Amino acid sequence: EVVLTQSPATLSLSPGERATLSCRASQSLSTTYLAWYQQKPGQAPRLLIDAATNRATGIPARFSGSGSGTDFTLTISSLQPEDSAVYYCQQRTYWPLTFGGGTKVEIK
């Protein structure tokens, strides 16, 4: 099973600051099958980024993804209050599919 390790566990930043979230895989992944999700309390996950770098429909340009192999990054270029949420990475290269443990982003 591919283990995805997300760091940091919690990120506390002010509006306008840049957030960098990491997702490290226990083995090399295809970029085609690496995704990022945002989840707010009481809501289902929302797809932000697919294929490591492609923003999903309707996702603001301040969200971007990068990386390859075992190291992937989600960047929020200028945090907005509505970005307060938990962010998860997911790999779909290998069965079983797996999610990272999540990074909680708090807005000061």
Added chain:
Amino acid sequence: EVLLVESGGGLIQPGGSLRLSCAASGLTFSEADMSWVRQAPGKGLEWVSAIQTPRRGLARFDTYYADSVKGRFVISRDNSKNTLYLQMNSVRDEDTAIYYCATHAWDSWGRGTLVIVSS
């Protein structure tokens, strides 16, 4: 717009059985690979099971399971009813979670149905 609506959750005793349903609309369901994902209270996301549409002219649906549910849960689908199912057998306390269904475009998720396993 794709709409997924889960149902069938509730309170169930350890060792019992429950069947979850996911009614789909707004998509060609028969062509959609689907998954169940769960989230225990206060915890992260856990992929549970997937069912793929037939590949390369084969008649069967390929199914996949997380080790934590293999041998206990069964995923199935009824394309005539546009519905995905998850049959949960021999449930355990640790199966307590919100269960979401999602398409394998992963941009459409239901709101989830809550399963509580408790005596």
